[in-house]
Amino acid sequence: MSHNAPIVVWFRQNLRMHDNPSFHAASLLKVPLILLYIDDDSPQPWRHTGASRWWLRMSLLDFNAQLLSKYDAQLHIAQGEPLKIIKALIAKTHAQGIYWDRCYEPYAIARDTQIKAEITAMGLEAKSFNGALLKEPWETLNKSQQPFKVFTPFWRNLQKMIMRDILPLPKAFKGQTPKNSLTIEECIPLPSNPWYKTMEQTWTPGEKGAKNNLARFLKNTLKDYKVLRNRPDFVHTSRLSPHLHLGEISPVQIWHAAMSIDEHRNDRDCFLSELAWREFSYHLLYHFPFLPSAPFKPAFGAFPWKKNKKHLTHWQQGQTGYPIVDAGMRELWHTGWMHNRIRMVVASFLIKHLLQPWQDGEAWFWDTLVDADLASNAASWQWVAGCGADAAPYFRIFNPVLQGEKFDPNGDYVRKWVPELAKLPNKYLHAPWEASIEVLSAAEVRLGKTYPHPQVVHAKAREGALAAYQEIRTKTNEE
């Protein structure tokens, strides 16, 4: 192996050119670079499907185009088992090593650990970097060197830490694309069903789209973020989550960009604390790898869920009869995204009103969200269910009518996504069953025909949820 042998840069969830630690480090070596992307189709839990896979396709296409125009280099696309692919690639190209930015999903950690061991055993270099997090999960420990289990101390600790500088764009390098490369289009075909067309109108996947979203957010909507982020009828959140998931932008870039703004300090810190929730989720997933499937609080293993396929289906389709819930579920289906406040409302409804296991909601979000992220999704569902680390107390049950009236006071959000209720006056928009026959017919609403009756009665469902909670509390105490 000559010291001019190429280095493989394996891109995974870091599809960006700026502030990319592995890419940047490799580019400093002044050797040819092989830019690799592998669609890992080996059997694994939580493989990306649905909406987030559509995003992946778009993101890869954009990234590849940017690489081509900036460096005259292209991604080497492969599909299959990463270890085999990498070994074959190294044999063919005589590469001297491989660099990547770390992933933190349990499956990915196991896979990468094995690959690193095998590559090292071959006498080659396998080097990993932190490109996805502000700090590694093992760098943020409490005073007794244990992982944090409560957000606030985690957040306070994070705020005291010094963030690394943003890395510059890699200088020119010699790109090398092995011949037998698949195209991105072949590797990740468009879904057969045209649902993605609405998403194309909503989103601009890729590094530029991410940057534009950040700039738009900091300039126009950081002011009053703390209050207005709760309004699903406004565009007042950053909408960075899908970009962050594939690393089109890094949390370090976001951190420094936000910190460079001196006005609206309260709003800024509130925004950064949301970034810290993402960080906290990764922290939890790393230290408690069962997080996506089992309750963080073991007592919840005995929770008396009342599995009901019909309830789940109505929820998924946005046909629960509670307008704010249905609006959210339909926004999700059509755009691959849902406003965060509404995510809490619909999740609480599925878990507490319908008594369906949080894992069923988690699975649905995994398929339908463009920002589907194992750590955030698992931690957030557990948070709502009350079984997570620093979770909302179980008895905190959202009233879907009050939430609607409070956060969608003019009804714009419900009217947009549940148009069959659009003509109802505001007074009844969030609780159509309370309207008189006259009001309903004037609005051309026929409950049970044009819009469903409420699937459950709030007050009764609330009692049921509290009783279910009581059951596991009793069991826990007996143990």
Added chain:
DNA sequence: TGAAATGTTGGGGCG
């Protein structure tokens, strides 16, 4: 990053 039930207070109507 709830909501409902329960408790307290004080203004005003009224005998």
Added chain:
DNA sequence: ACGCCCCAACATTTC
């Protein structure tokens, strides 16, 4: 003028 009741409005507790 006074006591009594009603009930917002707000505070506290409970789930």
